[in-house]
Amino acid sequence: MNDKPVEEMSFEEAMAELEKVVGDLERGDVSLEESINLYKRGADLKARCEAKLKEAEEKVAAITLDSEGNPDGLKPVEGL
């Protein structure tokens, strides 16, 4: 089991862990107490996944370059 706190997991980590938890719970070879723990953890992981999915936000910007071709800033890009 991943030891990383759920709230620090990336979407992918939370997803993999959730999948594992669901699998463990569905196999049904764990104690009832453990089942409840698994369920709680699964619910936390699901919340984490949903939070990451809600973060979906589009933000497009183009890099501006100085005369040497080095990046010196951003300018928003619209209408694409």
Added chain:
Amino acid sequence: MSDLIDEPEEGANAPEFTVTEISGAIKRVIEGEFGHVRIRGEIGRVSRPRSGHIYLDLKDDRSVLSGVIWKGVAARLATRPEEGLEVVAVGRITTFGGQSKYQIVIEDIRPAGVGALMAMLEKRKKALQAEGLFDPARKRPLPYLPDVIGVVTSPSGAVIRDILHRLRDRFPRKVLIWPVAVQGEICAPEVARAIEGFNRLTPGGPLPRPDLIIVARGGGSIEDLWGFNEEAVVRAAAASQIPLISAVGHETDTTLIDLAADRRAPTPTAAAELAVPVRMELLSWTDDQGARLTRALGYAITQRNQRLRDMSRALPRPRTLTEWAAQKLDTVGARLPQALIRGVDQRRLRLSHVTGSLRPSALRRTVQGKREQLQARAPRLAPALKRSAERRREMLNARAERLSPQPILQEIAREKRRVTDLSARLEKAGKAQITTRGERLTAWGRMLDTLSYQATLQRGYAVVWGDGAVVTTRAAAGAAQALEIEFADGRFTPGQSQPGPRKSTPKKTPPEQGNLF
């Protein structure tokens, strides 16, 4: 005098040129004659000074022609001139009078057919492959859900729009566009610089470092896409620490950056699909996982509930466990009073057997008989005892009278006198004895002195000892180991220097003196 005579020589009437005049004349002829030429050749040495002009050589197996591409033309070129490329150059020949040189000013330069370009591409691909730049082991996995996506492409045009549209459909993300020229001479350096520039950004900075780079360009001719075959671009893509998707040209076009990239997308749209998952699908997946969680837990509980019920059904009722015992208790309990009664009856019967012969009257008669016997004998007891005591007392008195100490005392006195008498006689006799013996001893002592050989020695005689015995014969003296002669004042060993006072030393004596003993 020949110098005075202006003797005309052959050709001497030809006009005379200055060097500059002839240079100008040549220039006019050459530029007039070769104002527009197409020349096929292989590009030799290429140099690109900071001025922006490009200097190169065109050559074949025997000759070399210098060429120049002015800055303005260079920026427009579809093909970037590279050493080794077989090209057809279009331009005009000019002379350079100052150095007596001529060169071609190139207006356009193209590969000498696709075959030439492909041959060169193949050669470069092999070289880079040998370096391991296309090694599958170098490829990095793409992040599942990148936060920031860097796109290296032209800021205007369909390509970036396609990418953004598809990203928006699937999973809107932050996108940083690094604008570059996607064709022409400046394409390769700009693309290489953009890839390197994205890698140099710091994560989370004002210019956030992307988690993923897409290098994209729409379709075009091989010449149009040539910048993406350039070594600098391929090396930058291979060296990128950030996972990189290439989407250059159409599906059928393969450029070298596609080989060096971590993933190749056939189109810019496909690149966006590789870059992010579909958000709605993930949401539905997450919901699904949640449902499975709930279902699995519910099932776990239901299943246990069922098992509990099954087991409790199989569990025997407590009553059945005790029924048998209760019944037995009842049976036994019912038999108990009767058994008790019977037991008592049996004992009573036995008691009555035993007590049948036991009657108080019989006992009383026996007691009476014994008592009468006792009473008959009791009066005789006291007189009998008295008589017996009387008789014994009389016997005692009779003997006591005969007992007196007088005879014993007389005996003691008589014996005492005898002892005194005897001890006096013993003393007298003892003293007489001692006196007699003392006198006899003195007499014998004197006799002994007279008879002793010592006294004889005093008179000048000697005794000879040999081996501890007295030697009286000459033969004995001869046989003895050692001889000692005893005088009145000590012994002497003949033949020894020291006349020690050893008393036991025998001395050879005349044989006749042995007769004394």
